[in-house]
Amino acid sequence: MMGVVPVVTLRPVEATPAMLAAAVRNVVGEAVVRTGKIKLDIPPLVENGNTVPMTVSVSSPMTPDDFVRSIHVFNEKNPQPNVGNYYLGPRAGRAQISTRIRLADSQKVVAIARLSDGSFWSATADVVVTLAACTDEVI
Amino acid sequence: MASALINVPRKAKRGEIIEIKTLMSHIMETGYRHTSTGEVVPRDIITSFSCRYNGTEIFRADLFPAIAANPFITFFTVATESGKFDFEWIGDRGFTETASASITVE
């Protein structure tokens, strides 16, 4: 279901806003993405980009008629734009996931929720990273 | 030495929403690092995580290199019946690990 990010022969050190947009389009297609319902909890200033705690929650009754199907998280400046996809359903009870992510630089993180009625909702967070992850050299 | 830490409440009331926390040891090598001689260190990550509750999948996740090492994932589910949670992690180079936890639902 998730499309493949285009392969480039020159390895990009940084993703571009275009890559982020393409990755989002792979999930939502031509649908309108509205802001609201979804909350992205991520520290505005992180100590170390290698391990950034993140919680995404969507306000939804989570009944068989009205629930969150999936949550998709993207980033702006890591070497590639996807962070994670989380597939829920009415049995979840609460649409909330927590995890730890890597951020290669200060950048935007975008979370998009897909609801059972086919609508998409997004939230964006700006994160400042003082020590970068991903592209550190091995010593 | 792969190992997993799972946190599932031992008991719950029917209909109660419970939180499940999982932690799996894995280097999550991004594939973007280089050795001192310039060679790329190949990608080696967990790509997928799933949880089944008495055989039915209740949660699934796709993981990418942007997920930190030793992936930590928490999610919620409704406690419907006593039984078993089965967790599975799948990744590059044929990585596959499983774990399970029981729950009593009254």
Next chain:
Amino acid sequence: MRPACTIVMAVLLIAASFARADEIPPGERRSGFTFMTPETQAMQDDDTANPGMLFVLDGETLWKNKAGAAGKACADCHDDARTSMKGVAARYPAFDKALGRPVDLEQRINLCRANHQQAAPLPYESPELLALTAFVARQSRNMPIITGADPQLAPFIARGRELFTQRQGQLNLGCANCHDDNWDKHLAGSAITQGHPTGYPLYRLEWQSLGSLQRRLRGCIAGIRAQPYDYGAPELVELELYLMSRARGMPIETPAVRP
């Protein structure tokens, strides 16, 4: 390390040469835990979210594995670690009579393997040695550090303090210049802590792995552009001994989480 570090350190160097390196008064001592963000603190406090606990779990398994030509497990002599290892990490590094010098916990484990299990020593920073050390140290969690009480350790503690205060390397900096004199300041965005090893082996976000105090010390020494001592060198053990006795009274936090 990043270029910004070098410039900032040079400035500190000039400032520090006029400051006297004195030990931090006991009332002002703070664990590295208190310098972290609430999110990282929460990671340490939750055993099911602390990645260091994965290593502790591995250590628990290794504790029961038979090893070496003698085919013995740690458990065969030491039984339940919860009882037998309680308080041990809180008094390490300790004096080893046979060697006539202090040894740290990693060395003690390898000495046990050699002397009692007839097993080859585990390499420094190997997952197995880290797991066993973390498992043993975990049994002292929340207990106050009492390292250094043995009078036989006095000359080695003095040597450790010398190593801590001596200026070295291209930047001509001593540990004390930052960790005694400037711990309430920042270096290139990171807080300078007091350098108390209360939670080792610990999960460092920068390493994305558990690591030993010796790994951290070698990293620090390389960072001030000095030649780091080899793993297991007496200088590192003396530094560990001094640092632990300097932290006397503070509780063990193993496995800690640090940025």
